[in-house]
Amino acid sequence: xxxxxxxxxxxxxxxxxxxxxxxxxxxxxxxxxxxxxxxxxxxxxxxxxxxxxxxxxxxxxxxxxxxxxxxxxxxxxxxxxxxxxxxxxxxxxxxxxxxxxxxxxxxxxxxxxxxxxxxxxxxxxxxxxxxxxxxxxxxxx
Amino acid sequence: xxxxxxxxxxxxxxxxxxxxxxxxxxxxxxxxxxxxxxxxxxxxxxxxxxxxxxxxxxxxxxxxxxxxxxxxxxxxxxxxxxxxxxxxxxxxxxxxxxxxxxxxxxxxxxxxxxxxxxxxxxxxxxxxxxxxxxxxxxxxx
DNA sequence: GTGATTGCAAATCTTTTGCACTAAA
DNA sequence: TTTAGTGCAAAAGATTTGCAATCAC
Numbered sequence: 001x002x003x004x005x006x007x008x009x010x011x012x013x014x015x016x017x018x019x020x021x022x023x024x025x026x027x028x029x030x031x032x033x034x035x036x037x038x039x040x041x042x043x044x045x046x047x048x049x050x051x052x053x054x055x056x057x058x059x060x061x062x063x064x065x066x067x068x069x070x071x072x073x074x075x076x077x078x079x080x081x082x083x084x085x086x087x088x089x090x091x092x093x094x095x096x097x098x099x100x101x102x103x104x105x106x107x108x109x110x111x112x113x114x115x116x117x118x119x120x121x122x123x124x125x126x127x128x129x130x131x132x133x134x135x136x137x138x139x140x141x
Numbered sequence: 142x143x144x145x146x147x148x149x150x151x152x153x154x155x156x157x158x159x160x161x162x163x164x165x166x167x168x169x170x171x172x173x174x175x176x177x178x179x180x181x182x183x184x185x186x187x188x189x190x191x192x193x194x195x196x197x198x199x200x201x202x203x204x205x206x207x208x209x210x211x212x213x214x215x216x217x218x219x220x221x222x223x224x225x226x227x228x229x230x231x232x233x234x235x236x237x238x239x240x241x242x243x244x245x246x247x248x249x250x251x252x253x254x255x256x257x258x259x260x261x262x263x264x265x266x267x268x269x270x271x272x273x274x275x276x277x278x279x280x281x282x
Numbered sequence: 283g284t285g286a287t288t289g290c291a292a293a294t295c296t297t298t299t300g301c302a303c304t305a306a307a
Numbered sequence: 308t309t310t311a312g313t314g315c316a317a318a319a320g321a322t323t324t325g326c327a328a329t330c331a332c
Contacts, residue, residue, distance in 0.1 A: 008235055023305090023306060023310095023312070044296095045296080062314065062319045063312085063314070065297060079225065081223065082222065084220065084228045086296070086297085092330090108246045114260065115261060115262065117258055120277065121256040123279055124240065124249065124279070126281065130280045133276045134258075134275050135273070135276075136264070136272075137273070138158070138264055138270060140267065158287090164331060164332085169287090169331085187321085200288085202288065203288080203289065203322085207322095207323080210323090
């Protein structure tokens with residue numbers, strides 16, 4: 001059974017995927033609905049896989065990995081490096097930064113206007129600045 | 142054969158290790174000499190392992206990994222996250238930031254005074270700022 | 283001697299890939 | 308029907324670990 005709002009959500013999601021050049025398959029729609037349900041989610045592949053299972057979305061772990069990578073390439077997601085050996089995916093693709101709660105392994109958004117970088121070095125010859133990542137690492141007080 | 146300057150270097154390295162609470166073993170001394178030969182080196186475990194082999198230092202890859210981790214814990218090295226699935230180790234432990242040449246997978250130091258952060262958000266309740274990492278990601282121009 | 287360290291191989295963990303099957307257009 | 312996408316299992320790559328042998332103190 002599908003409610004009206006779910007149907008609407010799916011239609012929006014399908015358009016979003018199509019606009020990104022991705023076929024709106026059942027798995028991609030399901031994962032996108034999970035990812036973009038809230039405003040700023042930070043998930044690992046394993047976490048999203050667990051959520052999909054909990055939501056009775058039949059999808060393999062390999063497809064979760066592949067889909068996350070495709071979403072990043074398509075500009076729907078941003079990859080955030082906070083810990084060695086584990087990738088976080090951020091549904092907030094606007095310009096912003098992050099707190100990283102080291103003990104919990106948890107990311108938290110910092111709005112772009114909460115950080116102001118007054119001075120940046122010039123890029124070395126032959127190089128262009130692609131992005132400036134600021135990660136504020138946090139400990140328990 | 143060992144030259145005088147090598148002997149001196151080893152004595153300094155041994156003190157440095159002892160001060161950090163680590164026994165100055167042959168492997169640790171050898172790796173430390175390689176690491177701290179220059180001012181600001183950025184190496185991966187595999188790179189350091191290759192260097193050790195080239196320098197006829199007999200050490201296993203596992204020991205390279207373990208030693209790097211111990212050096213980080215002891216405050217002799219800093220781990221830098223720039224790429225998913227690969228850890229870089231920085232011999233410069235003073236406050237500074239990084240360029241990351243994405244295409245080459247290469248880190249470059251940015252002196253602390255070349256970046257000025259005019260505004261930072263307050264840490265969430267119960268948390269302390271441990272460190273602020275700034276990584277300037279670079280593309281080919 | 284005694285406890286820390288090392289080496290090796292095996293284990294672990296995250297992520298990617300090959301290929302037969304299925305689904306979207 | 309044609310091409311893209313999926314699932315599974317296997318591979319790949321980075322890193323860690325168990326344990327016997329070795330080294331520093």
